[in-house]
Every structure is written in structure tokens, then in C-alpha cells.
Amino acid sequence: MSHINWEEYKASGFYDELIAADGKPRPEAVRLCQYLANLDARELQEHKTAAEVAIQLMGITFTVYTEGTMIDRAWPFDIVPRIIPLQEWQKTEAGLKQRVQALNMFIDDLYHDQKIIKDGIFPRELLTHSVNFRPQCVGIKTPHNVWAHICGSDLVRDKDGVLYVLEDNLRVPSGVSYMLENRNVTKRVMPELFASGQIQPVDDYTSQLYDMLASMSPRPGDDPSIVILTPGIYNSAYYEHAYLAQQMGVQLVEGSDLVVGDDDCVYMRMVDGLARVDVIYRRVDDMFLDPEVFNPESALGCRGLMRAWRKGNVALANAPGAGVADDKVVYAFVPKIIKYYLDQEALLPNVPSYLCMFEDDRNYVLDNLDKLVVKPANESGGYGMMIGPHVSKKERKKFAELIKADPRNYMAQPTLALSTSPTLIDHGMESRHVDLRPFILSGESTFVTTGGLTRVALTKGSLVVNSSQGGGSKDTWIVDVDGLGDQPGHSQRAGN
Amino acid sequence: MLMASAINRAIRREQETSMLSRVAENIYWLARYIERAEDTARLLSVNSNLMLDLPRSTQLGWAEIIAITGHGELFDELYPSRDESSVLSFICSDRRYSGSIISSLSAARENLRTTRDIIPREIWEEINQLYLGVRDLVDSGVTPRKRDAFLNRVIRSCQTVNGLIEGSLSYTQVRTFLMLGRQLERADMTTRIIDVRSANLLPRSPGELTPFENLQWMSVLKSLSGYQMYRQHVRLRIRGPDVLSFLLQNRNFPRSVACSLERLANALTTLPRNETALNEVETCRQHLADAEIPVLAAEPDRLHAFVDEIQVDFTDLHEAIRQTYFNGPAEMSQQQSQ
Known part of the structure; x- marks a missing residue:
């Protein structure tokens, strides 16, 4: 690995997140780029190693299941963060809130009056052919009329520099634990850069998630019993399920831990006996949730869960059937859906x-x-x-x-020309394609993560950011550029 | 269907004080596997200690170690003869034998994975490292020459894990179930290690036995890290009946059966619905108290029979714990069978 010279860095014609077309760092990236350029080859290698050690020590893994053996792989991580200026992020955040609000109204409408169909905006035949529409959910009233309480939307930046929404994940989106852990690793590796307070913090997510889940409880009182339902240890996102349970201090349950009683309430089997469950953050797909209603072979869910949910005795996040709004056809209609329910133009462009x-x-x-x-x-x-x-x-x-x-x-x-971001590879800094997955929580109010999970395709030229196929991730910084002012000197000092 | 009575009994608990039955079972087995790995290493070290002390002409019976595991048939299927290197390989590193050290550690690690949300990170790291280290050692082959280093590594790391648990895990039900698993496994394995004495490791002709008898008891003590404590408690030279009484009935030495049972009983008293399990503990303790120590020490066959009986008691105790805490209320099994 050699010392970094930004003038030699080539984004090869794509929009680059840190380096502008003239080869100079963008204003929000000046401090970081100077800091990195001040490191000699040995220090750079030390930073990289420190991150690897931190990841191993913290036990950040993802699970790959191949040929009957489960492998816990270390989370692939690049130490060079991806940076978005605060001003741009605030607009993006508003756009995401608008989008998810409209999508939730759309889902609620589809399971109730279907006004959007009656008004001729959304063709009925599309609903008829939807594989994710669940007739079992028709007429159900959800807390705050929200169905997709946790949404992960994938954003990409095209060569024109505009962020587009590529897709919305409304079922069981994953990745938020890595967003949080990436920040922890970066803080360990480059603590100097956090001293000025311009990098917006991300660690509020789990308490926001907890508050949102608590607000869904069917029983009044300020101590609802919340659980995370995981398919179990063989699921590729098991690390995240355990992480979120640990961070929120709630039970991590499997389907076999739950039982629905004669009173159509959900209980979990505890050492002390049965304990009532109020809210289930389920990370199990719809079809496996309840063998009584969906896949009868499923051992991942709990018999009677839908009965309890329909009666309002338990809250489920995300609501079964929410996936009706995340297929590619509905995606094409999102601008019209926003116009129809909110009478607004979409703030974030669709592809x-x-x-x-x-x-x-x-x-x-x-x-x-x-x-x-x-x-x-x-x-x-x-x-x-x-x-x-x-x-x-x-x-x-x-x-x-x-x-x-x-x-x-x-x-x-x-076809989109995905933007790139500088990435530290074995012999130095090279450009690699990135995307971004922010997470949006919808309950009584809406919350958007500060930035999100930046995924990076570590293979040169590749567009595949998936971690099981050679993808990695980066910390994502939302930076208050206006506060930068007198930074160069500080950065010099930090590098020595 | 779930009965109304079970629902009525369902009381909202503070989540900090109660745990899921499934997780409790995983925790219990986690502790058993860690203890089993350690005690299996100790079992082998009985022979190891003996070898250092005995005249070269004496033949050590490695075959008897296999008999003690109760998996002689499996061994004979896998290996042509019960020689030292085959026995070592079977007990240390053979994944086909579920009680081997590598299998125990692997099972402990898998159990830990499902409980990562409640067990401190350092404990996961230590077990993960031990497993990976042992796997590497095993891959290069546990030869008789490397045997002692290997056994010591396993014993030390398991002790480190217990130390981490002691120093970093809150006094909640998690710790209670770790304690139940550890103490029951330890009591069981201590009786198996005592059984080495009865298992005719040495030739039994009376003329030959006597000179080495004390050496044999001493090696049992040493493998249980009990030699020093024995000297402090008993203040006598090593004598069979005294050693046996010390390992079965002493209430202060942490690896004695009575001491393990006492700590297990203490853990049980913090749990609800503990009557059945406590009764089983009482049965074990009675059995221990009634043991005719001098006879058992003198007659290997009687000792072997005694160990068999008390192991049946341990199985009953395990069943009582399982039925009470891991199966859920009785109505559940009805519900599941529908």
C-alpha cells in the first residue's frame, strides 16, 4: 500500500462521492481527504488493520450457509467513509418521509376501500396479479394505520449527480445493525475526525425503533412486552436480529417460543411460565408467519398468530401484507401514488x-x-x-x-451509471461503485436514519454490492459543510 | 389448546429476571459442554499423571478409558485397536464421537451463537478462540508427545471462561442455568474420573496392586486439581477410603460430588417450581451419604456399581430440570401434539 495522492485518483467518468470532476475533494470531503493524504503508507495500513481487528473483536459477522455448514464471516468493511452534505441529506430525508407516508396510505387503502383503484389511478388487474397481496389482511386495522413500520429504501446516484430511489423494501429490510457498527468501527479507527462535531451521529436508531414499537402496543401502559421474532441462527441476518435485541433489551424469540392461547393472545414460554407478548418485530417472511393461515409446513412462525393480530391483541411490525407495495410494478406508480394521496409532487425521483x-x-x-x-x-x-x-x-x-x-x-x-467512492484496496485508493440504504421508521411520527448503510462493490467495475457476492460496506457521514471554516490546520495536526 | 388455567398463571415478568425456556436450555447445555470438555481433559490426565509415576514395566490400560466413556462400540467401529494414540485421537479430536473434546467445544460454540444477545461478548470471544485453537491443534494431530500441552490448554481455557462468567455476568437466571449445567456435569464427570480407579487400569492380582494403589489415588486427585486441597483437609497420607470420601462427600472442595450438588441446589432455590428437581438432588445426596466408603475403596467392582447407580440419579435430576423449565407448562405439550 502506498501513500495517497488524490491527484492520481481516477473516478473514470462516473460521479464520485468524494472527489469532484476537477480532481479536487468536494467541500464536505476536504477534511477527510487531507487527513488520509497525511498518513504515510505504514499508518494507512495500520488504520486498515485496526478496523479489521475491531470487527473481529466486536464479532461483527454475517452468515453464509453453504453445503450444510454455517460460516460466520467477518463483515467486509472499507475504512474510507462515504460523505453526503447535510443540506442534501435534509432534502433526501424529506423525500423519503413523503414517499413512505404515501406508500403506507396506499397499502392501507388496498386492504380497505381501494379508492385508488376506484378512482382509476391504479389498475385493478395489477392487484389481482400481485404475489404479495394477502387477502387474509383485508379489513385489518393497524396501529396508526401504518403497515410498513420499518422501510429500507435503496438509493443510487446517477452520473448527473442526482439521487434516485431504486427500490423500497417494505417487508423485512436488513442492514441497519451494520450501519451502526460501521460507525463504531470508524470511531475506533479515526477518532480525531469526530472531534469537531460536524459528523452527524447515527446512534439514535435503536431507541427510536424501541419507541416506535412500544407505541404500537395494544395494551395501555408504559412497559409493553416487545420481542424480535427471528427465523433462527441459520438466517443470514441472524447477527442483526441478536444485535437489535441486545441494543433494545428485548427478547429474541423463535417461532417455537411463542404460543397463542384460547384468548387469542400471544405468549412466550419463559422459565417462570407464560408471559404475554404485545409487540412482535418479526424478521420472518409473511408466508412463514402462521401455519394456520399461510404455509402449513412452516416451523418458523406460530400457529394462531394471525388470529391474535386480527383481533388486535398483538401488534406486528411490519404488518403482514405490507410487501404488496414493494414490487416493481407498484414502484413505477409511486409518483402517482404520492400525487394521489398527498397531492404533492415526489421530492425524490424514481428511475x-x-x-x-x-x-x-x-x-x-x-x-x-x-x-x-x-x-x-x-x-x-x-x-x-x-x-x-x-x-x-x-x-x-x-x-x-x-x-x-x-x-x-x-x-x-x-441503465444507470452508479456513482463511485474512493475505496482502500490492497495497493492503494481506487474508485468503487456504491449505493445507499437509509431506513425509515413510521409510527406516530416518522424517523429517518442519518444517512444509512452505504454498500460498496469491492470488485473493480462491479455493480454488485451484496455482501454474499463480494460486496462490502462503508460508514456514511452526513457532514455539516457550513461549519467547516478553519479546518485545514486541524486536519494537519490530526494526521501527525 | 392452551388451557385457561395456564393463561391465568401467565404473569407479566420483568424481562430482566426471567428468560425464554429455549434460551435457558441452550445456556444449560452450553455450561455442560464447557465443563465436559474440561473434565474429559482431566479424565485423560489421570492416565497421564500415572504414567509419570509408575515403573516402566507396568502396562497402562488405555482400553479402560474407552470403557468409561460408555462408547466402546463406536470406538471399535472406528479404530482397529485400543492403543494410546487411537484412544487419544478418539477422545480429543474425533468429531464422530459426540463426547470428544472437539465435539464438546464445537457444541458449546454453537449454543453460544444462539445466545449472543444475552452472554457478554468476551465469553463468546474466549470460547471462539479456544475452539479455533483446539481445532488447529487437532488438525495437526494430538500425538502422545503433545498430549499434556493440549490437555492443559483445554483445562486452562475452560477455567478462563468460568472466570469471565464469574466476573462479568449479572446474577440473573442466565447465571442460574449456567450453574445448573456446570455443577451437574461436574458431579457426573467426577464420578467418571473416580471410576478410572475401579476400571482396572492396573493389573488386579493382589500382590501387584498394593504398591501402586496409592499412586493411583494420587493421580485421581491430581487430575481433579485436588491434591493440595486433600492434604489441607485430610492431613493424612494418601489412603484410598479418605480420597474417595473426599471426592464424594467433602462439602468444601469444588470438584467433590457433594459440593457440586450443594451449589446446584442453591441455584435451584432461586427458581420457581423447583420442588421436583430439589427432591432429586436430595435423593443424590442421600445416596452419597449412605455410601460405604471403605468397602467401595477396597472393591473396584462395588465402586463401579455405585458410580453406575449415582449416574442414574444424575439422569433423573437432569430430567426433572428439563421437564420443569425447558418444556414449558404441561398444557403446552398437549398443544404441540395437535
Whole structure:
């Protein structure tokens, strides 16, 4: 590893999160870039090693299950944070709140009056074909009329520098524990940079989560019994389930720990006997929640859970059926959904999406196959994905036929040039593609994490940020640029 | 269906003071596995100590160690003969034998994974390191030459874990179930180690026995770290009946059976619905008190029979704990069977 010279850093034509097109650090990244440039090769290596040791010591892992053996892998982490200026983040935060509020109103409407369908905004046939719509949930009243209490939305920045929402995860989004642990690791490795107080803290999440879950309790009183329901140790996010339980001081339960009584209330089996459960933060998919209603083979859930929920004796976060709003078709409608329920324009742009079921869209897609990514529009149909610019003419022709034969099963989006961020690899600093997953909590009020989890594709040129496929993550800093002022001198001192 | 009576009994507890039955069971087994790894290492070190003290001409019976594990059949399927290196390999490093040191540590580690939310991080780290270290040692082969270093490493690390538990875990039910598992396993393993004495490790012809008898008892004491304590408590030379009484009935030495049972009983008294389990403890204690020590010390066959009987008591005690705390209320099993 060699000493860092930012002038040699190349973002190769993509928008870079830290370094502007002129090769100079962006204002919010000046301090960090100076700090890093002041480290010699040995110090840089020490920083990297310190992070690895911290991760091992803190036991931050994710689970990979292959060939019958469970492997706990150390969490892949890059010490160079990704930085977003506070002002931009505040706009993003407002956009996320608006989006999730509208999505929750949409879900609640679908399970009650379906006004949006009656008013001709959302086609009924799309609902009929949705694999995530749960007829079992029709008519159910949820606390605060919210269904997706915890949402993780994936944001990407295109070459124009604009942050787009790529998708909303409304079922059981994961990653928030790594966002929190990344900050802990960074604080251990580069404590000097936190001294000025310009980096906004992230550690409020678990108490916000606790308060939100508590606010859902069906029983009055200020000490509700909250549990996290995990599928168990073989789940890839088990570390996170245990982490959140530990941080909130609540029980981590498995389906077999729960039982629903004659009174349609949920209890957990304790050493002292049975104890009533008020709120379940479930990290088990809908279909495995209750063998009485969903998959009868499921051993991950609890028989009678839906009965108890329907009667209002227990609160579930996220509500079963919330996933109806996170498929690709609904995604295309989000700007209209925001307009319909809130009478506002969407603050955060969607990636333009073309649904082939509509004639205009279909014609556009067929004319521009070489520029578009074609995807199956819902999980039940479609035959894989086609990245237009990367495939042969013959392949495009094949997809044109498929689309014409069954237009409802296909949608298309332009290919995005994902932004990059400087990443420390074995021999120095190189650019790698990143995305961002903020988490949004919706209860009585709405809370957005400060930044989110930045995932990075560690392989050169790769766009795959998934940790099981060579992805890693970075700490995400929301920085108050206006407060920077007299920093260079401070940074010099910190580097020595 | 869950009965109304069970619901009526369901009282909201402070979450700090009660724990999930499943987690309690994991914790209990975690402690048993750690103790089992340590005591298995101690069992092997009985022979190890003896070898240092005995004349070279004396043949040590490694085969008897296998008999004590109660898994002779499995061993014979896997190994051609009961020689030293096969026995070491079977007991230290064979994953096909669930009671081997590596299997015990592996099981302890898996149990810990599911309880990471309630066990202090340092404890996870120590067990994780021990497991990885032992795995590496095992991969390079536990040869007779490396045997003592290996056994000492295992014993030391298990003691470190117990020290971490002592110094960093709050006095809650988590600690109570760790204590139950540890003390029951320890009592059981101490009787097995005593059984080494009865298992004819040495030739039994009366003429040969006498000169080495005391050496044998001394090695049992040493493997249980009890030699010094014995000298302080008993203040006599090493004599079979005294050693046996010390290891079975002494109420102050932490590895004696009576002491383990007493600490187990103390832990039980902090739990609700403890009547059945406490009765079983009482049965064990009565059995110990009634032991005819001089006869047992003199007649290996009687001692062996006694150890068998008291191990049945331990099994009953384990069952009582399991039924009371890990299975949930009786109505539950009805519910599950539907």
C-alpha cells in the first residue's frame, strides 16, 4: 500500500462521492481527504488493520450457509467513509418521509376501500396479479394505520449527480445493525475526525425503533412486552436480529417460543411460565408467519398468530401484507401514488420505468431495447433480465418477441451509471461503485436514519454490492459543510 | 389448546429476571459442554499423571478409558485397536464421537451463537478462540508427545471462561442455568474420573496392586486439581477410603460430588417450581451419604456399581430440570401434539 495522492485518483467518468470532476475533494470531503493524504503508507495500513481487528473483536459477522455448514464471516468493511452534505441529506430525508407516508396510505387503502383503484389511478388487474397481496389482511386495522413500520429504501446516484430511489423494501429490510457498527468501527479507527462535531451521529436508531414499537402496543401502559421474532441462527441476518435485541433489551424469540392461547393472545414460554407478548418485530417472511393461515409446513412462525393480530391483541411490525407495495410494478406508480394521496409532487425521483402493459410504454421499450434494462415485472412471470447495451442483437430480438407475447410480465428502465467512492484496496485508493440504504421508521411520527448503510462493490467495475457476492460496506457521514471554516490546520495536526 | 388455567398463571415478568425456556436450555447445555470438555481433559490426565509415576514395566490400560466413556462400540467401529494414540485421537479430536473434546467445544460454540444477545461478548470471544485453537491443534494431530500441552490448554481455557462468567455476568437466571449445567456435569464427570480407579487400569492380582494403589489415588486427585486441597483437609497420607470420601462427600472442595450438588441446589432455590428437581438432588445426596466408603475403596467392582447407580440419579435430576423449565407448562405439550 502506498501513500495517497488524490491527484492520481481516477473516478473514470462516473460521479464520485468524494472527489469532484476537477480532481479536487468536494467541500464536505476536504477534511477527510487531507487527513488520509497525511498518513504515510505504514499508518494507512495500520488504520486498515485496526478496523479489521475491531470487527473481529466486536464479532461483527454475517452468515453464509453453504453445503450444510454455517460460516460466520467477518463483515467486509472499507475504512474510507462515504460523505453526503447535510443540506442534501435534509432534502433526501424529506423525500423519503413523503414517499413512505404515501406508500403506507396506499397499502392501507388496498386492504380497505381501494379508492385508488376506484378512482382509476391504479389498475385493478395489477392487484389481482400481485404475489404479495394477502387477502387474509383485508379489513385489518393497524396501529396508526401504518403497515410498513420499518422501510429500507435503496438509493443510487446517477452520473448527473442526482439521487434516485431504486427500490423500497417494505417487508423485512436488513442492514441497519451494520450501519451502526460501521460507525463504531470508524470511531475506533479515526477518532480525531469526530472531534469537531460536524459528523452527524447515527446512534439514535435503536431507541427510536424501541419507541416506535412500544407505541404500537395494544395494551395501555408504559412497559409493553416487545420481542424480535427471528427465523433462527441459520438466517443470514441472524447477527442483526441478536444485535437489535441486545441494543433494545428485548427478547429474541423463535417461532417455537411463542404460543397463542384460547384468548387469542400471544405468549412466550419463559422459565417462570407464560408471559404475554404485545409487540412482535418479526424478521420472518409473511408466508412463514402462521401455519394456520399461510404455509402449513412452516416451523418458523406460530400457529394462531394471525388470529391474535386480527383481533388486535398483538401488534406486528411490519404488518403482514405490507410487501404488496414493494414490487416493481407498484414502484413505477409511486409518483402517482404520492400525487394521489398527498397531492404533492415526489421530492425524490424514481428511475424512469416503462410498464410494457401500456401501449405507449411498450412502443418506447421496443424502440430502445439497446439502451434499456428489461426486467420481469412481477415475481410470478417473466423470463429473466436483459441488460440491453450488453447483449447481442439476437438476444434483443428474442426479448422483443417475449414482450409482445406477454407485455404484462415486463417492464424496462434506463441503465444507470452508479456513482463511485474512493475505496482502500490492497495497493492503494481506487474508485468503487456504491449505493445507499437509509431506513425509515413510521409510527406516530416518522424517523429517518442519518444517512444509512452505504454498500460498496469491492470488485473493480462491479455493480454488485451484496455482501454474499463480494460486496462490502462503508460508514456514511452526513457532514455539516457550513461549519467547516478553519479546518485545514486541524486536519494537519490530526494526521501527525 | 392452551388451557385457561395456564393463561391465568401467565404473569407479566420483568424481562430482566426471567428468560425464554429455549434460551435457558441452550445456556444449560452450553455450561455442560464447557465443563465436559474440561473434565474429559482431566479424565485423560489421570492416565497421564500415572504414567509419570509408575515403573516402566507396568502396562497402562488405555482400553479402560474407552470403557468409561460408555462408547466402546463406536470406538471399535472406528479404530482397529485400543492403543494410546487411537484412544487419544478418539477422545480429543474425533468429531464422530459426540463426547470428544472437539465435539464438546464445537457444541458449546454453537449454543453460544444462539445466545449472543444475552452472554457478554468476551465469553463468546474466549470460547471462539479456544475452539479455533483446539481445532488447529487437532488438525495437526494430538500425538502422545503433545498430549499434556493440549490437555492443559483445554483445562486452562475452560477455567478462563468460568472466570469471565464469574466476573462479568449479572446474577440473573442466565447465571442460574449456567450453574445448573456446570455443577451437574461436574458431579457426573467426577464420578467418571473416580471410576478410572475401579476400571482396572492396573493389573488386579493382589500382590501387584498394593504398591501402586496409592499412586493411583494420587493421580485421581491430581487430575481433579485436588491434591493440595486433600492434604489441607485430610492431613493424612494418601489412603484410598479418605480420597474417595473426599471426592464424594467433602462439602468444601469444588470438584467433590457433594459440593457440586450443594451449589446446584442453591441455584435451584432461586427458581420457581423447583420442588421436583430439589427432591432429586436430595435423593443424590442421600445416596452419597449412605455410601460405604471403605468397602467401595477396597472393591473396584462395588465402586463401579455405585458410580453406575449415582449416574442414574444424575439422569433423573437432569430430567426433572428439563421437564420443569425447558418444556414449558404441561398444557403446552398437549398443544404441540395437535
